[in-house]
């Protein structure tokens with residue numbers, strides 16, 4: 001798994017077209033959304049993650065929690081992003097992992113939104129620009 005984490009004044013998106021034949025089913029409300037004072041987590045789920053999804057979810061949640069506490073926010077945007085890796089997991093596995101990351105963070109008391117999976121989306125992001133505002137993490141099961 002590859003994650004790009006951007007501490008932002010806000011992140012907002014608007015769904016455009018389908019990027020997969022069968023994207024995630026979404027409600028009208030999910031077609032656009034916004035979160036302020038947010039840690040945006042752009043996540044590419046990789047083929048290697050299919051070896052142990054549970055471990056990858058746990059490690060990703062831990063990394064996100066760690067950074068969220070450093071930048072002092074409880075607002076997290078989980079954003080599916082297929083452009084951080086050339087070895088992507090299948091859409092089914094990727095969506096399952098992203099949903100589990102969302103659920104685990106919610107269970108831990110974070111205010112979490114997740115951008116729709118399988119769509120082209122317009123988005124606006126306002127990176128805060130402080131030294132911890134742009135971070136990346138790589139998670140490999142078994143390591």
Ligand SMILES: Nc1ncnc2c1ncn2[C@@H]1O[C@H](COS(=O)(=O)NC(=O)[C@@H](N)CO)[C@@H](O)[C@H]1O
Pocket residue numbers: 019020043044045046080081082088089090091094116117118119120
């Ligand atoms: N492994 C993955 N990790 C994260 N997001 C993914 C993954 N696979 C698919 N997606 C989601 O599905 C969308 C399209 O994925 S994609 O791999 O880019 N595929 C395409 O763009 C297809 N149009 C051609 O393959 C991505 O924008 C993302 O929302």
